[in-house]
Amino acid sequence: MMSGRVLKAFNEQIKEELESAYLYLSMVSYFHSVGFDGMASWMRVQTEEEVGHAMKLFDFISERGGKVELLPISTERHKRWSSPLEVFQAAYAHEQFITGKINELVKIARDENDNAAEIFLQWFVTEQVEEEANTSRVAQALERIGDSGHGLFMMDQKLGERASASGSAEGE
Template sequence: MIKESVQKAINEQINKEFYSAFLYLAMAENFEAMNLKGAAHWLFTQYKEELGHAEKFMEYMNEVGGRVELKAIDAPKREWKSILEAFEDAYKHEVFISESIHKIMDLATRENDFPTQNFLQWFISEQVEEEEQTLAIVQKARLVGEQGYAIYMLDRELAQR
């Protein structure tokens, strides 16, 4: 049986993954409204990935006899003026999520919860990727700046995801 303290931390993480999904969905809708369809597509794909993360945590809780507790999801920000602004927020958010997962790993280590430590390995690698990919887009968006044609090209690149 999974310990109460670890269950609590995982339930909080489930909420954070749903919030992540909500944040990316809000960003996707923002770029739909701006007709930057490539950015919208990239972010909508990320929204679905985040739902998958929440589901993965829930599945694990069920496997180890924990009880999933769903909490209210905070409303995300509504407006981003540029691809750069959105991806800067996305990168910061992913760093926050990585730290949150590292804290659960720390807790599972202190609690001698080996199955949870093993389970979290996947998320630790996943977060390295998520930080890397959002930062790469921030760096490209910085390079592009305010140049309309370059923004158009970046949007086309984001459509490839």
């Protein structure tokens, strides 16, 4: 059984992950609207990953005999995106924010002597390293590309190659 404090923090993290999915979905929609279908496809895989993260937490709470509380999802971070660079910079900033949330969760699990929760969260700690690296690498590349139409075209092609987690060994 989880303590009330750990349970509350886990429920809030489910909301954060679903909010991430919703944010990334807004980016998918932007990319399609400006004809970057490869970037849209990359971000769609990311959206699915975020739903996967939420479900991992959902299942853990259930296994521990806790009750999942679904909280309202905010669209506060959604914007009228104006360029792929702006989108990937926002995605990177968002993942840094999520890393902070995961670190807070680990701290709460430790404070409450919840070893199972702490060990479970290690997967998320590692995952955040990957999430930050993925988004910052694309943002960096887009910064170098600047306004080059050819560069953006190549980048769109390249990002379109990202396979969904269910169909590859890339994981979640």
